[in-house]
Amino acid sequence: MQRSGAATARPMPIQTLLKWSVAVAVVTIVLKTLAWWLTNSVGLLSDAMESFVNLASALFAIAMVTIAQRPADEDHPFGHTKAEYFSSGFEGLLIAGAAVAIIWAAIRRFFEPQPLQALDWGLALAVVSSALNGLLAWRMMVAARQHHSIVLEADARHLFTDVWTSVGVVVGLFLVKLTGWVWLDPVLAIGVALNILREGTRLAWRSVDGLMDTAVEAEVREQIDRTLAQFAHHTIRFDHLVTRRAGQRRFLDVHMHMPASWTLGRAAALRADVEQALMSEVPGLRASIQLLPTDVEAHFNDPEDPL
Template sequence: MKVPALLQSLTPQRLLRASVVVALLTIALKTTAWYVTGSVGLLADAMESLVNLASALFGLAMVTIAKRPADDDHPYGHHKAEYFSSGFEGLLIVVAALAIVWAAAQRLAQPQGLEQVGWGLVLSVVSSALNGLLAWAMFSVGRQHRSIALEAGARHLVTDVWTSAGVVVGIGAVALTGWLWLDALVAMGVALNILWEGVQLMWRSSQGLMDEAVEPEVLAEIHKTLEVFKHPTIRFDHLTTRRSGQRRFVDLHMHMPPDWSLGRAAAVRTGVEQALMSAVPGLRATIQLLPSNVEAHFDDVEDLI
C-alpha cells in the first residue's frame, strides 16, 4: 500500500512522540467524560487510554534503541528491541482488561444512574476521532518502515476506537431504556475485546524474539530473485530466513563448478546478494559458496529451489 505523501517524511520516532501527545489529550477527554457521567463504561475507556500513553512512551524508547548501529556486544544490531515494545503493550492491555472487569463487576452489583450523558458522548466521540486518525498514520508509516512497535500501537488504537464506539452505543442504550446494568455489561465487553488484543500482541512479540521466518510474500520474492540466477552449473539449497525487527535475514548455500576461480565465484555471489537485497528492502543476505560436487549435511531437510 502506498504511503500518503503527507506521511512520507515522518519517522517512527516522530509519530510515537505525536502518539504521546494524543494519548494525553484522549486521557483528559475520556476522564472528563467519565467524571461528568459517572459511567463505568467510560471509565474503562479512559483506563485503556492510560495504556496507550504507557505504550507510546515505552515504544518510543524501544524504537530509539532499535535504531542504534551494531556494536561489539550486538553485532547484528538492536532491531529486536521493538518486540519488547509490542510485548510490553500486550501485557499492559491484559492488566487493564482485568482492572476493567473488576470495576464493572462492582458497578453491576451496585448500579448507579448516569448524568450529563450528552456531554460524555461528545467527548468520547472526539477522542475516538483523534485515535482513529493517529492509527491510520501509524499503520501507514509502520508498514513503510516495517516497525512492529508502530503496527502494535496502531492495532491497539483501532481496538480503542471500536471499544469507544461500543461504549457510546451502550451509554446511549442506558439513557433510552433506563437499564443501568447495560453500562457495566458494556464495560465487560470492552475488557474482553482488549484482552484478546493484548494476548495477540504478546504472542506476536514472542514469535519475533524466537527468530520467526520471514513473511510468505517476502520468501516468495527471495525465491523469484534466485530463479534468475539458476543455471545447470549453479544451484541453491539450505535456504533459511528470520526476522529481527525491521531487518530480514536470509542464509543459503550456492553450489558452483569446482573448476571456477575464487574470484569468478565471488563475483557471482556478490551479484546474487545485491539482487536479493534490492528485491527485499531491509534484507541482509549471507551466501556460502560450495563446489557443486560437495554437499553440506544438516539435521534438517534441505530446502532445494
C-alpha cells in the same frame, strides 16, 4: 530492478509516529476523562483507562525503538533490533492489567448502580477521541508494513482496539439513554475489558514468538525466491535456504552452487550481484551466501530448499 512507486515512497520515521501517538494519547485522555466526569459512566471510565495504557505504551515504545536502532557492536554483532519485541510484550501486559482493573470497577458498579448524567456531551467527546485514534491507527498500520516494525503494528492494533472499544461504549450508552437500563453500563464495561484482554494476550504472544527467531513473512520469502530465481539456471542453483527476522531486520542464509572450474574472483563477483539484488528487493535484509562447487553438497539437519 523496477519497483513500484508505493514501495519506494519514503515512510514516516517510526519515532515521529510514536511521538504523535503520545500526543494523541494525551488529548484522548483529557477528552475521555472529561466524558467520564460529566456522565459518571463506568464504561467511559474504562475507555479513559485504556488511553492511559496507550500513553504508557507509546513512551516505552520510543525508548525501545531508540535502543533497537543502535548499530551492531562487539556484544551484539547482529544489532539490537529485537528490543522492539520487548515493547509489544510490555504493551500486552499493560493492556491485560487495564482489563482486570476495568472488570473490577464494573462489577462494583453492577451491584451498586448509579444514574448517568450529561450523556449527550459524554457521547460527543467519546466520538471525537475515537476519530483521532482511528486516524492515527490507520497511519501507523501503513507505516508498520513499510518498516516491518512490530512496535508500530502493536501500537496500531492497540489503537484500533481502542477505537472499537469506544464504538461499543457509545452504542451501549446510547441504548442506556433510550431504555433507562443503567445496568447496561457496567455490563458494557466488562465486555470492553474482555475484548482488550484478548488483544493484550495476542500482543504478548507475538512478542514471545518474535524472540524465538521465526522465519520471515510469506511476502518477504516470495521476494527472496523471486530474486534468486533470476540468477538460477543450469550451472547455478541455490539450496539450504534459511531465514529469520529480528525486529525490522531480516536475515538469510543460503548455499549457492556453481561450476568448480570458475575462478574465485568470478564466483565472488556473482555472489556480490546476488547480495545486491536481494538487499535492493528486501530493505534491511542481511544475506549470507556460502559458495560451493556444483558437485559438492553440505549436509545439515535442515531440509534442502532447492531453487
